[in-house]
Amino acid sequence: MSLKSVFVAAAAAAVLAGSAFADGAHKILVQDQYARVSSPAAKAGAAFMQIVNQTHADDRLIGVRSDVAAKVQLHTHRETDGGVMKMMHVEEGFAIAEGATHMLKRGGDHVMFMGLKRALNHGDVVTLTLVFEKAGEVEVEVPVDLERKAGGHGGHSN
Template identity: 50%
Template sequence: MRPTFPAAALAALIALPAAAEPVIEIRDAYARASNTMAGAAFMVIENTGTSPDRLVAAASDSAARVELHTHVMDGDVMRMIHVEEGFEIPAGDSVLLERGGKHVMFMGLSAPFEDGAGLEVTLTFETAGEIVVEVPVDQERMPAEMGHDTMDHGTMDHGHADHGGS
């Protein structure tokens, strides 16, 4: 008679990583255009899983280039920078992508953002993989939790970023 314990133990070990995977949920997404060539998307990314993940890329047919950006103070000037390593999404926590902070940047818009329209955005996570999100355009929205209601991407010093070309 063969022992069943080793097979059962192996099956349990194989199942463990799946239970530890991040579970990513996207909430409260919206997009705005700062001008006819650039815009941004904002949202809450929640990881309800038990291991961290990282948002590493974003893509959309709505723009020639889509990047993950944030803002940093450089002396007296707020600068927007491309965050090549992406954004960590801690286990059991959420990350707010907001105006004046972390966000998804659209450069070289394929068409102007129209209020009420939707943009299909693919978010790529290291572990969770690709998640496609329909992001509504809301040019008037000013979230209460934001705290940077007056920030304007169109007048900000974007450093060496080219927001208009491909």
């Protein structure tokens, strides 16, 4: 076998191996995450982030866990028949299509901490475990940012 044939065969094998790995990988990217509370004595708080589905299939965020609060849930704001915005638990979770980004943001979908076990101070870090139907569990370090304005992006990534 010539040197050229060996090189071509090795290059083809590397390309095929890389494609197989990429196709089989479930990768969820979480970026720009942050948490807030309304006051130092608050018993509730929330976390916000961008979730990017870089997998090759639609997925769904179905749960979230953290030891920072007695209860941690996926929440959203919905308008009632009377025109009042109400925050509510989203038991079915949030669908995230293949290649799509789902925003968890103030006034919309978010992670809700109820019964905080400790104060969340500016600069603290909260560990969250996001649970997806297909991608499984993704652990995220979420900085507490009490100075961020609504709609602001601080460039945090994970």
